[in-house]
Amino acid sequence: xxxxxxxxxxxxxxxxRLRAIDPNDIxxxxxxxxxxxxxxxxxxKELDKLQNKLHxxxxxxxxxxxxxxxxxxxxxxxxxxxxxxxxLGVRVYAFKAPGEIELxxxxxxxxxxxxxxxxxLMVWNRxxxxxxxVPVVEKWIDRAEAQRRYRQINDFERLLVETGTTVIxxxxxxxxxxxxxxxxERIDEPDKxxxxxxxxLEVRKKWSAYQQAYERALAHTSTEHAxxxxxxxxxxxxxNLMVARLLIKTLKRMDLSFPPADPALKGLVVE
Amino acid sequence: xxxxxxxxxxxxxxxxRLRAIDPNDIxxxxxxxxxxxxxxxxxxKELDKLQNKLHxxxxxxxxxxxxxxxxxxxxxxxxxxxxxxxxLGVRVYAFKAPGEIELxxxxxxxxxxxxxxxxxLMVWNRxxxxxxxVPVVEKWIDRAEAQRRYRQINDFERLLVETGTTVIxxxxxxxxxxxxxxxxERIDEPDKxxxxxxxxLEVRKKWSAYQQAYERALAHTSTEHAxxxxxxxxxxxxxNLMVARLLIKTLKRMDLSFPPADPALKGLVVE
Numbered sequence: 001x002x003x004x005x006x007x008x009x010x011x012x013x014x015x016x017r018l019r020a021i022d023p024n025d026i027x028x029x030x031x032x033x034x035x036x037x038x039x040x041x042x043x044x045k046e047l048d049k050l051q052n053k054l055h056x057x058x059x060x061x062x063x064x065x066x067x068x069x070x071x072x073x074x075x076x077x078x079x080x081x082x083x084x085x086x087x088l089g090v091r092v093y094a095f096k097a098p099g100e101i102e103l104x105x106x107x108x109x110x111x112x113x114x115x116x117x118x119x120x121l122m123v124w125n126r127x128x129x130x131x132x133x134v135p136v137v138e139k140w141i142d143r144a145e146a147q148r149r150y151r152q153i154n155d156f157e158r159l160l161v162e163t164g165t166t167v168i169x170x171x172x173x174x175x176x177x178x179x180x181x182x183x184x185e186r187i188d189e190p191d192k193x194x195x196x197x198x199x200x201l202e203v204r205k206k207w208s209a210y211q212q213a214y215e216r217a218l219a220h221t222s223t224e225h226a227x228x229x230x231x232x233x234x235x236x237x238x239x240n241l242m243v244a245r246l247l248i249k250t251l252k253r254m255d256l257s258f259p260p261a262d263p264a265l266k267g268l269v270v271e
Numbered sequence: 272x273x274x275x276x277x278x279x280x281x282x283x284x285x286x287x288r289l290r291a292i293d294p295n296d297i298x299x300x301x302x303x304x305x306x307x308x309x310x311x312x313x314x315x316k317e318l319d320k321l322q323n324k325l326h327x328x329x330x331x332x333x334x335x336x337x338x339x340x341x342x343x344x345x346x347x348x349x350x351x352x353x354x355x356x357x358x359l360g361v362r363v364y365a366f367k368a369p370g371e372i373e374l375x376x377x378x379x380x381x382x383x384x385x386x387x388x389x390x391x392l393m394v395w396n397r398x399x400x401x402x403x404x405v406p407v408v409e410k411w412i413d414r415a416e417a418q419r420r421y422r423q424i425n426d427f428e429r430l431l432v433e434t435g436t437t438v439i440x441x442x443x444x445x446x447x448x449x450x451x452x453x454x455x456e457r458i459d460e461p462d463k464x465x466x467x468x469x470x471x472l473e474v475r476k477k478w479s480a481y482q483q484a485y486e487r488a489l490a491h492t493s494t495e496h497a498x499x500x501x502x503x504x505x506x507x508x509x510x511n512l513m514v515a516r517l518l519i520k521t522l523k524r525m526d527l528s529f530p531p532a533d534p535a536l537k538g539l540v541v542e
Contacts, residue, residue, distance in 0.1 A: 056465050079357040086350040087361045087394065094359075123358065183541040190532030194327050201541065261461030270454040270472065 004028065005246065008230050010222035018215040018230065023175040025232035028241045036237050043244040044084035050248065051121050053256035055089040060254060061116040061165040064123045064247065067133075068172030069210060070200045071182035073233050074125050077172065080240040081247065082123070091116070094125040107131040107149075108156050115160060128153060129217055136213040137206055150220035157226040167226040168250055170243055171218060172233040176207050275299065276517065279501050281493035289486040289501065294446040296503035299512045307508050314515040315355035321519065322392050324527035326360040331525065332387040332436040335394045335518065338404075339443030340481060341471045342453035344504050345396050348443065351511040352518065353394070362387070365396040378402040378420075379427050386431060399424060400488055407484040408477055421491035428497040438497040439521055441514055442489060443504040447478050 004027050010016050029036050054062060066074045082090050093114045102110045108128055116122035132149050135141040141149070157167055174182075183204065186196035203210070222228040229246060233239040275298050281287050300307050325333060337345045353361050364385045373381045379399055387393035403420050406412045412420070428438055445453075454475065457467035474481070493499040500517060504510040 058465070075359055078359050082358050083355070085358070087353050087356070087358050087363045088346055088349050088365075088396075090358045091362065092358045125359075180541045187536045187539050187541065191529050193533045193536055194329070194530040196533075196536065204541070258462050259465040262464045262467075265458045265464055265467065268458050270451045270458065270475070 005229065005249075008232070008242075010218045010228040010230065012222050012224055012227065014219045016215065016219040016222070018173070018211055018218070021173060021230045021232065023173045023178065023232045023234045026235050026238040027232075028245055029235070029238050033237065036241055040080065040237065040241050040244060041084075043241070043248055044081065046248055047081065047244065047251070048084045048086070050251040050256060051085050051089045053258060054121060054251070054254075055119045056258045057256055058119040058259070059164065060256075061118060061160075062121040062251070062254075063116050063160065063165050063167045064121070065127045065129070065167065065169040066123065066125055066172065067127060067129050067170070067214075068233065069174060069179060069207075070203060071179050071186075072172035072174045073236055073239055074172060076236060077170075077240055077243050078123055078125065081244045085121075089119065090121045090123065092123045092125055095127055095130060108152065112156075116165060118164070128156070129221075132217045132221075133210065133213045136216070137209045146216070147220070150217065153221050154223055154226075157221075157223070161225040166250060166254060168247060169222075169226060169228045170246070171214060171228060171230050172239060173230045174233045178234045179204065179207075276500065276520075279503070279513075281489045281499035281501060283493050283495055283498065285490045287486065287490040287493070289444070289482055289489070292444060292501045292503065294444045294449065294503050294505040297506050297509040298503075299516055300506070300509050304508065307512055311351065311508065311512050311515060312355075314512070314519055315352065317519055318352065318515060318522070319355045319357070321522040321527060322356050322360045324529060325392060325522070325525075326390045327529045328527055329390040329530070330435065331527075332389060332431075333392040333522065333525075334387050334431065334436050334438045335392070336398045336400070336438065336440040337394065337396055337443065338398060338400050338441070338485075339504065340445060340450060340478075341474060342450050342457075343443035343445045344507055344510055345443060347507060348441075348511055348514050349394055349396065352515045356392075360390065361392045361394065363394045363396055366398055366401060379423065383427075387436060389435070399427070400492075403488045403492075404481065404484045407487070408480045417487070418491070421488065424492050425494055425497075428492075428494070432496040437521060437525060439518060440493075440497060440499045441517070442485060442499060442501050443510060444501045445504045449505045450475065450478075 008021065008025075008027075030039065054060065066077060068074055078092055095110075098107075098110065111124075111128045114122070114124075132146055132153065136146050161167055183196065183200060186192040218228045218230070231239055231242050231246075279292065279298075301310065325331065337348060339345055349363055366381075369378075369381065382395075382399045385393070385395075403417055403424065407417050432438055454467065454471060457463040489499045489501070502510055502513050502517075
């Protein structure tokens, strides 16, 4: 099971080619949509159980970082992977373009403010990685500054890991033609117009530059303490399956358990 | 349908007796646990649809305030009412005993920081109402200060309502004996020990004082803009049903809809 992830785990030695990963891959599919759907449902329920233990234990933290081009399915992943968990323990923070106050601080300031607390599973819909994507593509920062940021990000994530957070980073990887279809759908279906922004077309024009910026960022920030996984995401159901399975695998490895019974409570009677 | 809520809606004229409401009531039950469970499941799905529209509309906000004595079921309500919604749009904030920084501000400061943003449905697990319960029971504040706080709370909530927030306030009402059983369960079942705190027994000893503090707070802060409902909660399934139904009724009245199609997008082709 576990080695199925290997081709999609970004190596920590910097030797990584994003284009070597086919966004059409479906390694975690069992070949039937019904079976896959059933598996996803079962995993969503298992995640609920694991998240309950994380909450009960109240000691460790989990951070799931979701990155990907427009329409890559960040929202959909959250909706379906967490379709069975309670909002009590699963939180989502969606990063937008930074505002004036945010820009007056270092770029990790707003991220640090929303890291998960003890017992929480936090999902970041976009993240600090936007600050090594947009500025790189737009050439607002030079190569040296990008390198500095990769290191700062690695240091920041090491702090989180060393203070009890498990960090899971997923890049939802879609193809350029798949994005074209999904954007077109948002234009053609009136009920989806609200999801579309003309800015998305400007970003799309820079597809190659973004793919390259992603490749560099992932190559430099996939570490032993916080590795990146690339999730082939042209197939939405597969994308959900793979993220759910990665999350379950990671949570299981944490060996979560309910806090031990308190022997001092034995025999206590409530009046 | 709607008048079934009436006996549980706290009047705005201050004439309210909490003990007049029986925590064993089950007005929203259809008499069969299976049917009730099916209805709850259907409502959880309907809530998901409504919350989606709230999110898509991206303009208005919803705040659900949950208050109640220990073991009254605030966590359980959140778990089951929102069992089908995505964490994308539903957030939970659990208020704990205030820390040093929080105490160095006015008591509404930390609340204002976590009000829902446009398109969000926020659930407060406990709230600013703790500041007119504990201090009143412990006599840290006198009658005049309590009255001042009721007014401040009404003013604060009016601001929220006037700036686009729908405020729904529910007190989960359990009986003293029901609480005894639930606390005993937390003591007797080792897996539930972690939910139990000895402090809960101290609070339980002041049951009558808390009931009185609740009665006064609800009587003074049930307003036309932000009314209180008392939810009979000895029966957990009924409690969930009633909160879900109240939420659905309120969201439906907001007449939510997907943003209109953008005519300027017609014929646009993605390259």
